[in-house]
Amino acid sequence: MAGRTLLYGSTGVASSVNPVPIQNQIVPGSSSEPHNSIFMSASSSSFLGPRSMVSFEDVNGRKRTEKSFYGPFDQEDNGDEDLDEYFRQPEKKRRLTVEQVQFLEKSFEVENKLEPERKIELAKELGLQPRQIAIWFQNRRARWKTKQLEKDYDVLQASYNNLKADYDSLLKEKDKLKAEIAQITEKLLLKEKDNGNSKSSYGSDLSAETTKEPSADSVSEDEVSKISALAYKHEDHSSAKSDVLDSDSPRYTDGVQSSLLERGDSSYIFEPDQSDLSQDEEDDISKNLLRPSYVFPKIEDDCYSDPPSSSYFGFPVEDQSFGCFWPYN
DNA sequence: TTGTGTTTTATTGCCTCC
DNA sequence: GGAGGCAATAAAACACAA
Numbered sequence: 001m002a003g004r005t006l007l008y009g010s011t012g013v014a015s016s017v018n019p020v021p022i023q024n025q026i027v028p029g030s031s032s033e034p035h036n037s038i039f040m041s042a043s044s045s046s047f048l049g050p051r052s053m054v055s056f057e058d059v060n061g062r063k064r065t066e067k068s069f070y071g072p073f074d075q076e077d078n079g080d081e082d083l084d085e086y087f088r089q090p091e092k093k094r095r096l097t098v099e100q101v102q103f104l105e106k107s108f109e110v111e112n113k114l115e116p117e118r119k120i121e122l123a124k125e126l127g128l129q130p131r132q133i134a135i136w137f138q139n140r141r142a143r144w145k146t147k148q149l150e151k152d153y154d155v156l157q158a159s160y161n162n163l164k165a166d167y168d169s170l171l172k173e174k175d176k177l178k179a180e181i182a183q184i185t186e187k188l189l190l191k192e193k194d195n196g197n198s199k200s201s202y203g204s205d206l207s208a209e210t211t212k213e214p215s216a217d218s219v220s221e222d223e224v225s226k227i228s229a230l231a232y233k234h235e236d237h238s239s240a241k242s243d244v245l246d247s248d249s250p251r252y253t254d255g256v257q258s259s260l261l262e263r264g265d266s267s268y269i270f271e272p273d274q275s276d277l278s279q280d281e282e283d284d285i286s287k288n289l290l291r292p293s294y295v296f297p298k299i300e301d302d303c304y305s306d307p308p309s310s311s312y313f314g315f316p317v318e319d320q321s322f323g324c325f326w327p328y329n
Numbered sequence: 330t331t332g333t334g335t336t337t338t339a340t341t342g343c344c345t346c347c
Numbered sequence: 348g349g350a351g352g353c354a355a356t357a358a359a360a361c362a363c364a365a
Contacts, residue, residue, distance in 0.1 A: 093338050093359045101337095113352090135339060138352070143337095145353095 096136070100126050104133070108140050 096104070103126055111118075114137045123130040 095337065095360065116350095132338085134351080136337095139338070142353075 096126075096128070100128070104136055104140070108137065112137070112141055112144065 104122070107118075107122060114122075114134060119130045119133045119137075122128075122133045126133070
């Protein structure tokens, strides 16, 4: 073992020889060089053998008997023979007493690193070898680190779960809205076709219409109510969405939500390249149906308090990010 | 009682710092 | 080069179900 002094034997070579009665051991801290003083050859009479880790002083410095301190003597009343036999046994690990551990725990809470002076002091206090104190602190730090890692993992796991739940709900909402929009668009197209057949002034000859402002009569009451319903429905979704984001979204989702809201950007949900209609179809819809002078107050209220003149349904032509709704951007 | 899994104590080897 | 820290590991002690 490079650079390290074996302070006492447990499973080491020296431990197999001639354990010395504890009474003869050097009391930790009694020497200015406790490490060196207890590192003796096997032939040394003061070699700290297998029992070297056993001390008979408690936290308060009182002398303790083996019986009160360690295993075999806790269960039964052993006579001198048993005691003798005990000392002849090959060395065994001895657990620290509850009191010792509590004392060390408190010390660890104060400072989890061990200054040499403190180590000696603790060793004196607990009647242990300084090396034992060092080892205990080392093992204790390792346990603490493991626990800390587990905690960190749990935090990350919870964070991931929350984010995933939010993401999944947003995906569902997106699909649902897309389906609705496709459905309504289809209906509008059908309606447009019908209008094109029945009204020669619309659809078939758009060029003739360029100078003519469309009137509210251009779209049937039915279409108006449908689109209006969609608008209101969207409003419901909007609130639903905020419910999703607000209800149980922890700090981790705040960023997502706020960034979406700040951008006023629904492209997160309605991506431009996901339109199911061709540009021509969209243009047709815009030109023929979606240019009414009537408005949808609810949408405008939500989206623009003062809608631009060139807006369709209250959406400005330039800005097609559609803070409120519309897939065709 | 015994087999098995977990916890605790201790060792070993390597690394860094002074 | 010595001291001390850490990761990996061994082994004893302990807990507990069957």
